[in-house]
Amino acid sequence: MPSQPNAHRASAVPARSFQRRRSAIACALACLLLLAATAAMAQGPLRTDAPDRYVVQPGDTLWGIAERFLSEPWRWRQIWQANPGIANPSRIYPGDVLVVDRSSGSPRIRKAHGGGGLRTVKLSPRVRVEELDREIPTIPVNAVAPFLxxxxxxxxxxxxxxxxxxxxxxxxxxxxxxxxxxxxxxxxxxxxxxxxxxxxxxxxxxxxxxxxxxxxxxxxxxxxxxxxxxxxxxxxxxxxxxxxxxxxxxAQDEEPIRSFLPRPATAGMRGRIIAVLNGVSQIGQFDVVALNRGRREGVEVGTVFAAYQGGELRRDRVQARRSGWNWRSETPADTSFWFGDWELDGWNRGRPDPNAPLPLHRRASRADGQFIVPDSRTGVVMVFRTFEKVSFALVMRANQAIHVGEVVAPPRSL
Missing domain, CATH: 2.40.10 (Thrombin, subunit H)
Structure with a gap:
């Protein structure tokens, strides 16, 4: 009887040791996951080749500047840090110096101190002087001006x-x-x-x-x-x-497009390109397109869509080469005889007499003789004008020729 407690203690020691090892392994895995998540957060949406410093030039656009730092320019607001110590903190002007600030662990883009402060404008008698260094527009204004x-x-x-x-x-x-x-x-x-x-x-x-x-x-x-x-x-x-x-x-005077920032379309919002406004057949960068979605569906100025092509059925040429059906080669012992993937879809020759015992000239093809083309991104468009059921968008990026009829949807991360 005295040996029983000792046996119990002996069996309990390996169990507790196993639990400690399991806890240690779980803790190590958690640490690794935390480190990976921290590294991912530290990198954030920045491009690997993003500059640490950029001087804003005349003719720049917010979209173009964002592309220097981000693979997905519409995520600019996630990393832009407006400096409250300078005039117009949310606007960017030629001559401003943008820097990457990594001091907080998550990279942010901000204006460097000393850049973009108060500006001096010289006034001369009898001459009206306007501010020459207007804020940087979101998109190329000359591309959309005729459609405002x-x-x-x-x-x-x-x-x-x-x-x-x-x-x-x-x-x-x-x-x-x-x-x-x-x-x-x-x-x-x-x-x-x-x-x-x-x-x-x-x-x-x-x-x-x-x-x-x-x-x-x-x-x-x-x-x-x-x-x-x-x-x-x-x-x-x-x-x-x-x-x-x-x-x-x-006549209506439209407000200039300067103050808004791009934002991705909401999840589940889908539409199509229904027209191109300058009459070309193949759509490229800075062309203006019409979408079959408008204010009714929640589309706003600044909404960003990605254009996708694909989804259509195409003929499988490999299967087509194996579509020579011969009824004589099949037997009841073959499962394809009962559950085969062949479809009778016509006649190789003129339809035989209905009294003929066998359909000797019937044509058949495999049911899987077609496939659905996977979708692929062809470009990115941004809405600059909305109506109740239609909106106008500018093609900001074209990976290849875009066509009328292509689907637009929220951009997926590359």
């Missing part, structure tokens, strides 16, 4: 209710710069500047066939001379000849 106010997406109701050109003096059939327009009907207005627009093609959702709106392209700008029905307007700027039926609307 024109064209626009409108509805059939808006087209029907808008004042329209009904004619011209002296029985003209078109009008140009300096010509007078008769417009029905403008009886009250606070605006004397008007845009002349021409309703164009309809945009439809390629998946649901829903009518998303009509494109109204800019034809001319005009000055209101007299209210009435018809009212009279004079063409002050002409892009095309004005025709009877063109619509007019009060």
């Amino acid at each position: 106010s024109r064209p626009l997406i409108t509805t059939a109701e808006e087209i029907d209710s808008a004042p329209y050109v009904v004619g011209f003096p002296e029985e003209k059939i078109i009008a140009g710069l300096g010509d007078t327009l008769f417009v029905r009907s403008i009886t009250t207005t606070r605006n004397d500047r008007w845009d002349v627009l021409r309703p164009g093609r309809a945009y439809r959702d390629p998946d649901t066939n829903e009518l998303l709106g009509y494109v109204a392209t800019s034809v001319a700008s005009a000055q209101l001379e007299r209210l009435g029905d018809p009212a009279t307007l004079v063409v002050t700027r002409s892009h095309k000849e004005v025709e009877v039926g063109d619509r007019v609307r009060p």
